[in-house]
Amino acid sequence: MIDRETSILLRDAARKLTERVATPDYVRRLDRERTYPYELYEAWVEAGILALPFPEAFGGLGGSVLDLVLIAEEIARPSSDLAMAFGGSMFCGLNVLRKGSEAQKQYWLPKLISGEIRMSISISEPDAGSDVGAIRASAVRDGDAYVLNGQKVWATAAGSKNNVLNIYARTDPAAHYRQGLSLFLVDNDTPGVDLRKLDMLGRRSVGTYEIFLNDVRVPADRLIGGENKGWDCVLSGLEVERVVAAACDCGSARGVVELALGYAREREQFGRPIGTFQAMAHMLADAMTEVEAAWALTRSAAELLDEGKDSLREITMAKLFAAETYVKVANIGMQVCGAFGYSMEFDMQRHFRDARAATIAAGSSQMQRNLIAGLMGLRVK
Numbered sequence: 563m564i565d566r567e568t569s570i571l572l573r574d575a576a577r578k579l580t581e582r583v584a585t586p587d588y589v590r591r592l593d594r595e596r597t598y599p600y601e602l603y604e605a606w607v608e609a610g611i612l613a614l615p616f617p618e619a620f621g622g623l624g625g626s627v628l629d630l631v632l633i634a635e636e637i638a639r640p641s642s643d644l645a646m647a648f649g650g651s652m653f654c655g656l657n658v659l660r661k662g663s664e665a666q667k668q669y670w671l672p673k674l675i676s677g678e679i680r681m682s683i684s685i686s687e688p689d690a691g692s693d694v695g696a697i698r699a700s701a702v703r704d705g706d707a708y709v710l711n712g713q714k715v716w717a718t719a720a721g722s723k724n725n726v727l728n729i730y731a732r733t734d735p736a737a738h739y740r741q742g743l744s745l746f747l748v749d750n751d752t753p754g755v756d757l758r759k760l761d762m763l764g765r766r767s768v769g770t771y772e773i774f775l776n777d778v779r780v781p782a783d784r785l786i787g788g789e790n791k792g793w794d795c796v797l798s799g800l801e802v803e804r805v806v807a808a809a810c811d812c813g814s815a816r817g818v819v820e821l822a823l824g825y826a827r828e829r830e831q832f833g834r835p836i837g838t839f840q841a842m843a844h845m846l847a848d849a850m851t852e853v854e855a856a857w858a859l860t861r862s863a864a865e866l867l868d869e870g871k872d873s874l875r876e877i878t879m880a881k882l883f884a885a886e887t888y889v890k891v892a893n894i895g896m897q898v899c900g901a902f903g904y905s906m907e908f909d910m911q912r913h914f915r916d917a918r919a920a921t922i923a924a925g926s927s928q929m930q931r932n933l934i935a936g937l938m939g940l941r942v943k
């Protein structure tokens with residue numbers, strides 16, 4: 563456990579180092595060149611940020627989900643795309659912590675914390691998006707290994723150096739739907755793994771990848787959580803993934819409001835700053851209010867998760883509201899910044915593009931609403 567004071571010190575350190583490394587020029591260049599933020603990731607490793615949520619027994623700092631969420635909100639300020647480099651390793655590492663054996667935790671977690679490896683999650687397939695149970699990639703036991711075949715898509719950060727793919731594949735083709743899935747850890751340079759970086763509207767630096775698996779041989783000790791227990795791993799991982807994704811959306815949305823506010827103060831038309839026109843000021847006031855509301859929901863969901871209480875409803879609401887808020891405020895930011903916002907030489911357009919993924923990735927807004935309605939006792943199809 564770390565105390566509140568240490569948590570705040572870490573959060574402030576995260577803010578400073580993100581501002582130092584992820585300068586506007588750096589973020590613009592990586593987005594333009596579609597290259598991974600290795601320097602920023604290295605800086606996070608050196609500052610101990612990747613160690614934050616893991617127990618001391620594995621080289622971690624023993625932080626809580628709330629500590630993690632506070633950091634995620636800070637580092638996502640300049641770019642939700644770059645924050646996903648952090649998010650991917652955290653979601654997957656925490657799943658290994660929850661579902662892995664003692665030996666697996668001892669093997670993988672120190673490597674993740676030291677930056678020797680990164681991790682990414684690979685659930686989606688061309689025919690399995692919201693419908694995760696439709697996964698077709700297969701894993702067949704062969705002696706002391708499994709052989710994986712199939713195709714994955716949209717895997718964030720999968721092609722970065724030393725990335726360990728967290729791949730969900732079907733181990734029991736006869737099992738009903740969501741049963742019969744298993745989780746495997748696969749080095750992204752294993753023979754038979756082919757990766758292609760996809761050309762997306764936004765989130766172009768860390769990026770998303772298509773993965774082809776052709777007779778990929780994976781040692782049996784790379785199976786996490788037991789054979790045919792993949793659905794439990796999906797559910798356990800998604801809780802943290804969604805609350806951290808919500809925190810990143812809050813941070814990026816706050817970054818958008820700061821950018822728009824700065825512009826509204828400086829840009830003059832009709833002899834006065836545009837921020838003094840009530841129409842502009844009210845849009846910014848609404849944007850800030852929505853960001854704070856999303857952040858309050860996200861913080862309280864993280865606190866509930868830390869208390870071990872059933873927090874599915876709150877996590878889902880936080881994911882839904884924070885994602886929708888990021889999209890909404892990026893739209894407002896674009897309006898406030900006028901043609902400068904629409905220009906590829908200014909940062910608002912990047913937020914506008916990156917934000918659009920928020921209501922799709924890690925479960926679409928419609929799927930979050932289905933879940934919330936279901937928890938309210940409504941049967942939604």
Ligand SMILES: Cc1cc2nc3c(=O)[nH]c(=O)nc-3n(C[C@H](O)[C@H](O)[C@H](O)COP(=O)(O)OP(=O)(O)OC[C@H]3O[C@@H](n4cnc5c(N)ncnc54)[C@H](O)[C@@H]3O)c2cc1C
Nearest residue numbers: 683684685686691692716717718919922923924925926928
């Ligand atoms: C930038 C980005 C990063 C991503 N990163 C990853 C990653 O790292 N790993 C990974 O595995 N996947 C990743 N994904 C994939 C993401 O999880 C899926 O895009 C998401 O689950 C939706 O699936 P889909 O795109 O196939 O849409 P579909 O499931 O085909 O849905 C299309 C539309 O139909 C709606 N819809 C579908 N079913 C229902 C329903 N039952 N009720 C109401 N509406 C419904 C959806 O909400 C959506 O609007 C990423 C996606 C993006 C855009």
